[in-house]
Amino acid sequence: MDFPLLPRDIYEEIRKTVVGQDDAIREISVALVKHLVGAPAPNILLIGNSGSGKTTLMRAVEKFLSSRKDLTDFANIVRMNANVLAEEHEGYGRVVLGRLYENAKKMIGESADMNRIIRSVEHGIVFIDEVDKIRAQVSGSPNVRGIVAQEALLTLMENEHVRFDADGFTHVVNSSGILFVAGGAFEELYESVLRRATIGQDVAPLQPIVVVSASGEVREEFPFHLRDYLKYDDIFRYGMTPQFASRFESIIVLNDLAEGDLSRIFVEPEGSIFRTSRDYFQRFGVDLQITRGALIAIAWDASRQKRLGARALREIFRRVIRNLEFDPSAATRDASRVVTVDEAMVKQAVASREQGTARVR
Numbered sequence: 001m002d003f004p005l006l007p008r009d010i011y012e013e014i015r016k017t018v019v020g021q022d023d024a025i026r027e028i029s030v031a032l033v034k035h036l037v038g039a040p041a042p043n044i045l046l047i048g049n050s051g052s053g054k055t056t057l058m059r060a061v062e063k064f065l066s067s068r069k070d071l072t073d074f075a076n077i078v079r080m081n082a083n084v085l086a087e088e089h090e091g092y093g094r095v096v097l098g099r100l101y102e103n104a105k106k107m108i109g110e111s112a113d114m115n116r117i118i119r120s121v122e123h124g125i126v127f128i129d130e131v132d133k134i135r136a137q138v139s140g141s142p143n144v145r146g147i148v149a150q151e152a153l154l155t156l157m158e159n160e161h162v163r164f165d166a167d168g169f170t171h172v173v174n175s176s177g178i179l180f181v182a183g184g185a186f187e188e189l190y191e192s193v194l195r196r197a198t199i200g201q202d203v204a205p206l207q208p209i210v211v212v213s214a215s216g217e218v219r220e221e222f223p224f225h226l227r228d229y230l231k232y233d234d235i236f237r238y239g240m241t242p243q244f245a246s247r248f249e250s251i252i253v254l255n256d257l258a259e260g261d262l263s264r265i266f267v268e269p270e271g272s273i274f275r276t277s278r279d280y281f282q283r284f285g286v287d288l289q290i291t292r293g294a295l296i297a298i299a300w301d302a303s304r305q306k307r308l309g310a311r312a313l314r315e316i317f318r319r320v321i322r323n324l325e326f327d328p329s330a331a332t333r334d335a336s337r338v339v340t341v342d343e344a345m346v347k348q349a350v351a352s353r354e355q356g357t358a359r360v361r
């Protein structure tokens with residue numbers, strides 16, 4: 001029997017939610033399918049600036065695989081914050097096994113054969129978000145919580161006989177086949193590698209390039225892509241122990257979102273900022289519209305704020321829309337019940353932020 005899922009199926013689905021990260025999605029899709037069919041698959045470390053889509057991507061994969069009833073015996077997938085692992089003092093990853101166990105019962109059924117549930121745990125997929133928060137040292141001093149958490153994960157990755165208690169029984173599982181996908185922003189890693197690149201410590205220093213927006217505005221940027229410069233050494237220095245970091249055979253660096261990606265994120269995905277706002281106005285019988293120029297201006301403004309990623313969209317849009325939200329129907333100028341966000345409104349919101357004259361109402 002053919003396996004009912006191809007990497008392309010995952011890729012196409014995730015792309016509906018996650019914009020501008022196609023290479024990363026492809027690579028993750030392949031790793032997931034390898035794991036699901038029982039072939040060796042690399043653990044993945046996902047590095048990307050804040051607001052580049054790491055959490056969104058993990059959520060989308062979790063949602064999609066969990067929704068596939070035909071994969072019940074294969075796709076036991078859980079997502080947790082790395083901090084949860086730091087809470088364990090002597091647990092050594094049992095919290096992870098506990099989650100997989102609960103999830104397996106939910107999927108396969110409470111009364112299912114215990115062997116089937118344990119097999120599902122041993123074949124689990126674990127997403128660890130904010131893995132950069134479990135550094136082994138922070139500014140030169142050891143960070144006990146981080147060390148504990150890395151140890152816990154390493155124990156799971158290496159061990160063929162891990163004991164854990166559930167439902168009044170002690171189970172022994174081989175956790176070495178669990179697939180781990182960990183993600184984090186690694187802020188300072190970005191800074192330090194960028195510094196190396198701009199000073200030109202081991203390569204020619206970066207030269208700025210000129211970027212022109214769709215509406216003709218101009219700025220200078222350094223064409224820096226972390227993935228071009230990143231070494232395992234940088235990750236060790238950041239505070240991931242070599243034993244732990246080297247367990248991630250695949251390191252994927254997400255793209256910084258460009259203006260075009262940002263405007264798509266603003267309108268396209270289900271639950272996008274604009275769709276959500278439209279829904280709000282709809283409740284008061286108001287049809288919210290946006291001009292092409294306004295959309296471009298919002299994306300351009302957000303793309304200037306590099307370290308916020310797509311989160312910058314929310315910040316600028318809130319400035320544009322808050323007065324209209326306060327009194328939705330008064331916002332319509334005529335009987336048409338249409339409110340249009342135009343470029344002038346966006347420019348004004350940007351200018352008032354820049355001059356610090358935005359009044360808090």
Ligand SMILES: Nc1ncnc2c1ncn2[C@@H]1O[C@H](COP(=O)(O)OP(=O)(O)O)[C@@H](O)[C@H]1O
Pocket residue numbers: 017018019020021048049050051052053054055056057257265269309310311
């Ligand atoms: N690549 C992307 N595609 C679609 N939406 C994105 C993307 N990146 C960020 N967003 C949006 O920005 C917000 C923050 O994204 P998130 O995935 O939480 O970022 P992080 O990389 O910091 O985990 C979310 O509301 C999400 O909808």
Ligand SMILES: [Mg+2]
Pocket residue numbers: 054055056129
């Ligand atoms: Mg996140």
